[in-house]
Amino acid sequence: MKFAFVAARTAGAEEAKAGLAARYGEVAPKEADVLVALGGDGLMLECLHRVLGVALPVYGMNCGSVGFLMNEYSEEDLPDRVRKAHLSVLHPLRMHALTASGVVEEAMALNEVSLLRQTRQAAKIRISIDHAERMPELICDGVLIATPAGSTAYNLSAHGPIVPLSANLLPLTPISAFRPRRWRGALLPSNVDVLFEVLEAEKRPVAAVADFTEVRDVISVAVSEDRSVGAAVLFDPDRALSERIITEQFTV
Numbered sequence: 187m188k189f190a191f192v193a194a195r196t197a198g199a200e201e202a203k204a205g206l207a208a209r210y211g212e213v214a215p216k217e218a219d220v221l222v223a224l225g226g227d228g229l230m231l232e233c234l235h236r237v238l239g240v241a242l243p244v245y246g247m248n249c250g251s252v253g254f255l256m257n258e259y260s261e262e263d264l265p266d267r268v269r270k271a272h273l274s275v276l277h278p279l280r281m282h283a284l285t286a287s288g289v290v291e292e293a294m295a296l297n298e299v300s301l302l303r304q305t306r307q308a309a310k311i312r313i314s315i316d317h318a319e320r321m322p323e324l325i326c327d328g329v330l331i332a333t334p335a336g337s338t339a340y341n342l343s344a345h346g347p348i349v350p351l352s353a354n355l356l357p358l359t360p361i362s363a364f365r366p367r368r369w370r371g372a373l374l375p376s377n378v379d380v381l382f383e384v385l386e387a388e389k390r391p392v393a394a395v396a397d398f399t400e401v402r403d404v405i406s407v408a409v410s411e412d413r414s415v416g417a418a419v420l421f422d423p424d425r426a427l428s429e430r431i432i433t434e435q436f437t438v
Contacts, residue, residue: 226250
Protein backbone atom coordinates (compact mmCIF):
# COMPACT_ATOMS: atom_id res chain seq x y z
CA MET A 187 0.00 0.00 0.00
CA LYS A 188 1.43 3.36 -1.05
CA PHE A 189 0.88 6.37 1.19
CA ALA A 190 1.08 10.09 0.62
CA PHE A 191 1.15 12.24 3.76
CA VAL A 192 0.09 15.82 4.37
CA ALA A 193 0.48 17.58 7.72
CA ALA A 194 -0.91 20.72 9.30
CA ARG A 195 1.61 23.48 9.99
CA THR A 196 2.15 22.48 13.61
CA ALA A 197 5.15 20.89 15.27
CA GLY A 198 3.14 17.85 16.38
CA ALA A 199 1.67 17.18 12.93
CA GLU A 200 5.03 17.64 11.16
CA GLU A 201 6.69 15.28 13.64
CA ALA A 202 3.96 12.69 13.08
CA LYS A 203 4.38 12.95 9.31
CA ALA A 204 8.14 12.41 9.55
CA GLY A 205 7.67 9.33 11.73
CA LEU A 206 5.02 7.76 9.52
CA ALA A 207 6.94 8.46 6.31
CA ALA A 208 10.06 6.87 7.75
CA ARG A 209 8.11 3.81 8.86
CA TYR A 210 5.85 3.19 5.85
CA GLY A 211 7.50 5.08 3.01
CA GLU A 212 6.06 8.05 1.15
CA VAL A 213 5.10 8.74 -2.46
CA ALA A 214 3.57 11.69 -4.30
CA PRO A 215 -0.25 11.94 -4.08
CA LYS A 216 -0.66 11.02 -7.76
CA GLU A 217 1.15 7.72 -7.09
CA ALA A 218 -0.55 6.94 -3.75
CA ASP A 219 -3.33 4.53 -2.85
CA VAL A 220 -4.31 6.65 0.17
CA LEU A 221 -3.72 10.25 1.25
CA VAL A 222 -3.11 10.40 5.01
CA ALA A 223 -4.02 13.76 6.58
CA LEU A 224 -2.38 14.65 9.90
CA GLY A 225 -3.99 17.57 11.68
CA GLY A 226 -7.52 18.69 12.47
CA ASP A 227 -10.82 19.15 10.66
CA GLY A 228 -9.56 22.21 8.78
CA LEU A 229 -6.77 20.20 7.17
CA MET A 230 -9.17 17.37 6.39
CA LEU A 231 -11.49 19.79 4.61
CA GLU A 232 -8.56 21.10 2.55
CA CYS A 233 -7.57 17.55 1.60
CA LEU A 234 -11.12 16.61 0.62
CA HIS A 235 -11.25 19.61 -1.70
CA ARG A 236 -8.00 18.44 -3.28
CA VAL A 237 -9.41 14.98 -4.07
CA LEU A 238 -12.86 16.04 -5.33
CA GLY A 239 -13.51 13.96 -8.41
CA VAL A 240 -10.24 12.03 -7.95
CA ALA A 241 -10.13 8.35 -6.97
CA LEU A 242 -7.88 8.95 -3.97
CA PRO A 243 -9.39 8.26 -0.52
CA VAL A 244 -8.33 10.33 2.48
CA TYR A 245 -7.57 8.78 5.87
CA GLY A 246 -7.23 11.38 8.61
CA MET A 247 -5.52 11.10 11.99
CA ASN A 248 -6.13 13.71 14.62
CA CYS A 249 -3.16 15.91 15.45
CA GLY A 250 -5.38 18.94 16.07
CA SER A 251 -8.12 19.84 18.54
CA VAL A 252 -11.69 18.69 17.75
CA GLY A 253 -10.99 16.17 14.99
CA PHE A 254 -14.61 15.30 14.22
CA LEU A 255 -13.61 14.07 10.76
CA MET A 256 -10.42 12.37 11.96
CA ASN A 257 -9.42 8.99 13.35
CA GLU A 258 -7.29 8.60 16.47
CA TYR A 259 -3.57 9.06 15.91
CA SER A 260 -1.31 6.03 16.08
CA GLU A 261 1.79 4.96 14.16
CA GLU A 262 0.91 1.28 14.59
CA ASP A 263 -0.60 -0.95 11.88
CA LEU A 264 -1.48 1.84 9.43
CA PRO A 265 -1.96 -0.46 6.38
CA ASP A 266 -4.25 -2.77 8.38
CA ARG A 267 -6.28 0.17 9.73
CA VAL A 268 -6.75 1.53 6.23
CA ARG A 269 -7.83 -1.87 4.85
CA LYS A 270 -10.47 -2.21 7.60
CA ALA A 271 -11.71 1.37 7.35
CA HIS A 272 -15.26 2.27 6.29
CA LEU A 273 -15.64 4.45 3.20
CA SER A 274 -17.93 7.49 3.06
CA VAL A 275 -18.36 9.53 -0.13
CA LEU A 276 -19.21 13.19 0.42
CA HIS A 277 -20.86 15.24 -2.32
CA PRO A 278 -20.32 19.01 -2.41
CA LEU A 279 -22.61 21.97 -2.84
CA ARG A 280 -21.88 23.99 -5.98
CA MET A 281 -22.22 27.76 -5.57
CA HIS A 282 -22.70 30.32 -8.33
CA ALA A 283 -22.42 33.82 -6.90
CA LEU A 284 -23.26 36.91 -8.98
CA THR A 285 -21.54 40.07 -7.76
CA ALA A 286 -22.64 43.69 -8.06
CA SER A 287 -20.01 44.18 -10.77
CA GLY A 288 -21.59 41.44 -12.90
CA VAL A 289 -18.94 38.77 -12.28
CA VAL A 290 -20.06 35.17 -11.62
CA GLU A 291 -17.86 33.31 -9.12
CA GLU A 292 -18.14 29.52 -8.77
CA ALA A 293 -16.97 27.45 -5.79
CA MET A 294 -17.56 24.10 -4.08
CA ALA A 295 -18.49 23.52 -0.44
CA LEU A 296 -18.28 20.25 1.48
CA ASN A 297 -19.50 21.91 4.70
CA GLU A 298 -21.80 24.80 3.83
CA VAL A 299 -22.51 27.84 1.71
CA SER A 300 -23.25 30.85 3.89
CA LEU A 301 -24.36 34.41 3.19
CA LEU A 302 -23.16 36.97 5.74
CA ARG A 303 -23.75 40.69 6.19
CA GLN A 304 -20.66 42.80 5.51
CA THR A 305 -21.53 45.87 7.60
CA ARG A 306 -23.48 46.86 10.71
CA GLN A 307 -26.69 46.79 8.65
CA ALA A 308 -28.70 43.57 8.79
CA ALA A 309 -28.97 41.72 5.49
CA LYS A 310 -32.24 41.39 3.61
CA ILE A 311 -32.45 38.19 1.58
CA ARG A 312 -35.15 36.61 -0.58
CA ILE A 313 -35.13 32.80 -0.76
CA SER A 314 -36.50 30.74 -3.67
CA ILE A 315 -36.57 26.94 -3.94
CA ASP A 316 -36.86 25.39 -7.41
CA HIS A 317 -37.91 28.79 -8.83
CA ALA A 318 -40.71 29.18 -6.25
CA GLU A 319 -40.39 32.06 -3.80
CA ARG A 320 -40.52 30.68 -0.25
CA MET A 321 -39.24 33.59 1.86
CA PRO A 322 -39.96 37.05 0.40
CA GLU A 323 -37.72 38.82 2.90
CA LEU A 324 -35.46 37.43 5.61
CA ILE A 325 -33.84 40.13 7.75
CA CYS A 326 -30.82 38.56 9.40
CA ASP A 327 -27.08 38.46 10.00
CA GLY A 328 -27.01 35.75 7.36
CA VAL A 329 -28.28 32.38 6.19
CA LEU A 330 -26.59 29.12 5.28
CA ILE A 331 -27.28 25.83 3.56
CA ALA A 332 -25.23 22.83 4.67
CA THR A 333 -24.41 19.32 3.53
CA PRO A 334 -25.22 16.43 5.90
CA ALA A 335 -21.52 16.13 6.77
CA GLY A 336 -21.39 19.87 7.38
CA SER A 337 -24.57 19.92 9.44
CA THR A 338 -22.50 19.36 12.61
CA ALA A 339 -20.27 22.38 11.90
CA TYR A 340 -21.36 26.04 11.48
CA ASN A 341 -24.93 24.89 10.88
CA LEU A 342 -25.12 23.33 14.35
CA SER A 343 -23.58 26.42 15.95
CA ALA A 344 -26.34 28.47 14.28
CA HIS A 345 -28.91 26.11 15.90
CA GLY A 346 -29.62 24.20 12.71
CA PRO A 347 -30.54 20.49 12.73
CA ILE A 348 -28.04 17.66 12.43
CA VAL A 349 -28.76 15.55 9.34
CA PRO A 350 -27.73 11.86 8.93
CA LEU A 351 -25.61 11.11 5.87
CA SER A 352 -28.26 8.82 4.38
CA ALA A 353 -31.12 11.31 4.76
CA ASN A 354 -30.64 13.10 1.39
CA LEU A 355 -31.58 16.37 3.08
CA LEU A 356 -29.94 19.79 3.21
CA PRO A 357 -30.53 22.01 6.27
CA LEU A 358 -31.30 25.66 5.47
CA THR A 359 -30.58 27.71 8.60
CA PRO A 360 -30.90 31.44 9.36
CA ILE A 361 -28.14 33.20 11.28
CA SER A 362 -29.57 35.54 13.95
CA ALA A 363 -32.89 36.06 12.16
CA PHE A 364 -34.59 39.36 13.08
CA ARG A 365 -37.67 39.01 10.88
CA PRO A 366 -39.35 36.55 10.82
CA ARG A 367 -37.90 36.32 14.31
CA ARG A 368 -39.07 32.79 15.08
CA TRP A 369 -38.20 31.19 11.74
CA ARG A 370 -35.81 28.33 12.46
CA GLY A 371 -35.07 27.30 8.89
CA ALA A 372 -36.07 24.30 6.77
CA LEU A 373 -34.98 20.84 5.70
CA LEU A 374 -34.79 20.59 1.92
CA PRO A 375 -34.53 17.60 -0.43
CA SER A 376 -30.96 17.28 -1.64
CA ASN A 377 -31.96 17.65 -5.32
CA VAL A 378 -33.41 21.17 -5.07
CA ASP A 379 -32.03 24.38 -6.55
CA VAL A 380 -31.79 27.18 -4.01
CA LEU A 381 -31.56 30.86 -4.95
CA PHE A 382 -30.69 33.63 -2.51
CA GLU A 383 -31.30 37.19 -3.72
CA VAL A 384 -29.86 40.12 -1.78
CA LEU A 385 -32.31 42.97 -1.32
CA GLU A 386 -31.05 46.55 -0.97
CA ALA A 387 -27.59 45.26 -1.86
CA GLU A 388 -25.92 48.70 -1.99
CA LYS A 389 -27.17 49.66 1.47
CA ARG A 390 -26.85 46.18 2.97
CA PRO A 391 -23.89 44.43 1.27
CA VAL A 392 -23.55 40.67 1.67
CA ALA A 393 -20.68 38.21 1.23
CA ALA A 394 -21.06 34.58 0.19
CA VAL A 395 -18.71 31.93 1.57
CA ALA A 396 -18.30 28.36 0.26
CA ASP A 397 -15.93 26.62 2.70
CA PHE A 398 -12.66 28.50 1.95
CA THR A 399 -13.91 30.75 -0.86
CA GLU A 400 -15.36 34.16 -0.03
CA VAL A 401 -17.09 36.35 -2.60
CA ARG A 402 -18.00 39.86 -1.50
CA ASP A 403 -20.78 42.20 -2.65
CA VAL A 404 -23.01 39.47 -4.05
CA ILE A 405 -26.47 40.22 -5.39
CA SER A 406 -27.59 36.62 -5.90
CA VAL A 407 -26.28 33.17 -4.98
CA ALA A 408 -27.47 29.90 -6.54
CA VAL A 409 -26.71 26.65 -4.69
CA SER A 410 -27.31 23.00 -5.55
CA GLU A 411 -25.79 19.67 -4.61
CA ASP A 412 -23.44 18.22 -7.23
CA ARG A 413 -23.58 14.42 -7.11
CA SER A 414 -21.41 14.07 -10.20
CA VAL A 415 -18.31 14.54 -8.04
CA GLY A 416 -17.39 13.30 -4.59
CA ALA A 417 -14.61 12.99 -2.06
CA ALA A 418 -13.87 9.64 -0.43
CA VAL A 419 -12.98 9.63 3.27
CA LEU A 420 -12.00 6.60 5.38
CA PHE A 421 -12.97 6.00 9.01
CA ASP A 422 -12.00 3.32 11.49
CA PRO A 423 -14.90 0.91 12.17
CA ASP A 424 -15.48 2.44 15.63
CA ARG A 425 -15.33 5.99 14.20
CA ALA A 426 -17.77 5.69 11.27
CA LEU A 427 -19.01 9.13 10.22
CA SER A 428 -22.68 8.10 10.10
CA GLU A 429 -22.45 6.82 13.69
CA ARG A 430 -20.71 9.98 14.87
CA ILE A 431 -23.41 12.16 13.34
CA ILE A 432 -26.08 10.16 15.19
CA THR A 433 -24.10 10.30 18.45
CA GLU A 434 -23.69 14.07 18.11
CA GLN A 435 -27.47 14.47 18.32
CA PHE A 436 -27.42 13.04 21.86
CA THR A 437 -24.42 15.07 23.04
CA VAL A 438 -25.31 17.76 25.56
